[in-house]
Amino acid sequence: MTGTIAARHGPHDAPSGEAQATSVYVHVPWCVRRCPYCDFATRAVEPAAIAHERYADAILRELERRAPALEGRRLVSVFFGGGTPSLWNPQALGRVLRGIVGAFGARLGELEVSVECNPGSFEDDRAAQLVEVGVTRLSIGVQSLDEATLAFLGRAHDARQALRSVRSASECGAAVSADLIIGVATLSAMETAAQVAPLVEAGARHVSAYVLTIEPGTRFGALHRAGRLPIRTEDDVVETYWRLADACAAVGLEHYEVSNHAAPGQRCVHNLHYWRAGDYVGLGAAAVGCLLETPGRARRWRNEPDPDRYMALVEAGRLPEADEERLGPAELVREGLMLGLRTDEGADMRALARRAGVEPSHGRAQAIARRIERGDLVRDEQRLRVPRSRWLVLDSIVVDLF
Ligand code: SF4
Structure with a gap:
């Protein structure tokens, strides 16, 4: 998954001296199985094997280590991405969320808090449990409403589960976004665009539509190299992109970013902050953070990607960073x-x-x-x-x- 209202002011808009606006991204590194097109930092696990509380403890310890760098900063949003954050016990997620909000002296209820969810790990009360701990926005990995396309993409859910997830998330009062993958050989441009209306009717007020990309280290990458992956022509993909954008516009969604469409007031605060080159803290295995130190100088880091090694490093009292980069003007x-x-x-x-x-x-x-x-x-x-x-x-x- 990938991990994104009336635009609030980004960090650049703050007069000098005002607290630097900062977002927090928490990476949740588990999925029920690996999708054949995905190269994200995630690991297929049995849900019973997930170290819910231990992972939450590790993130809170990492947060404590990073506290000095957060002083004087204002929290604008929290985003739990993955992987599949909806696999994580909502109470453990809520504990981490309260820790983050407390570290900034912010208040729940005044922030956008997003969680990426997969319909296959989204039983009926999951949305309510997430809203209960302070989550305000659920981004659901629908990917398609066509069964053949879901099978082609190796997804662990069907179209009925996808629509039910959108509906139950919306009924709980969360802002709902639906992710779609477009440019897939199993669906025409018209069929792809026809998926928008039912999603909006089920309660989605935001649609993210990502063109399928073939990543070298994935099963799709290997099939493509062997000439065995059906793909659409570039012209087809272009036609699909614009037909989907028209379908979004027809139901009142504004095309506000290359791959994102939102109803008025439903733009993703977290992603807008990112596109405005705002500062962000990354917590958890494989998470990336980037903070401005002075004008013209920033530090970006990436955490240890292996969840077990990440937790062991934090438990040993060490910062779990795998590498860092210095950015100049x-x-x-x-x-x-x-x-x-x-x-x-x-x-x-x-x-x-x-x-x-x-x-x-x-x-x-x-x-x-x-x-x-x-x-x-x-x-x-x-x-x-x-x-x-x-x-x-x-x-x-x-x-x-x-
Ligand atoms: S569920 Fe999302 S993060 Fe997990 S393997 Fe599939 S595409 Fe990747």
Whole structure:
């Protein structure tokens, strides 16, 4: 899974001296089985073998170790991603959530708290239990409402379970997002787009539609190399992308990011913060965090990916980091452009200058002017954005600005 309302102000919008807005991502590294297309840091486990409380203890200890870096920061959102966070005991998840909120001196009820869920691990009372511990948003890995497509994708649920999960999540009062995988050989563009209406009718107010990508280290990767994976042509994928976007627009969902559509007021705060190049803390096995130290200097780290080694490191009193990266002004500008240009609001150049400590247009003014002339970029006062009609060629536009 992947892990994303009326846009709140991002960290860049804060006047200097105001607490730096920060999100927290918690990685939950288990799934009931591995999907053949997935290369995320996750491990297939028997649900009975999950170390619910031990993992929660480890995350809370990691949080304690990171407390000095959190001082003076304001929590904007918490996101439990994976893996399959809905496999985790909601009480253990709630204990971690209260620890995070307490560490920032924030209050539950004032924050977006998202949990990624799979319909196969989402029995009827799971949504209610998650809402009960403070979760406000459930992001459900529907992937498809077509049985043949679910079988092709190796999913552990059927279409009926998927719709029931969306309905039960919505009935519990959570904001509901549904993930779809598009560009799959088993479904035409029209059939793919036809899945949106039933999801919205069941209560989804946000749809994330990701084009199937073939990752080298996966079963699909091996089948593709052997020429045995049916795939759609690029033209088909493009047609599917726009037909799905039209279907979302027809039911009132705004296309606010390359792969994301939301009803008014339902944009994902956590992901918006990320696309605005905001700071985030990663907790748990394989989690990534990135915090600005001073303008123009940030540190990114990645935790030990193996859950057993992660817990052993934390229990031995050590920081569970596998590697770290230092980001300077050039990297911060590139990253800020790459993320910001994915959204309909674009990259806030003034905010980016504050974050990177340099003028972001410096050295790329000609490339920007050229792309504006071609219609690939639009400048709205301090913002630079890519028009929605060019989102499918975003990568080539961004590369030109590097
Ligand atoms: S459920 Fe999600 S995270 Fe787990 S293997 Fe499947 S795609 Fe990957």
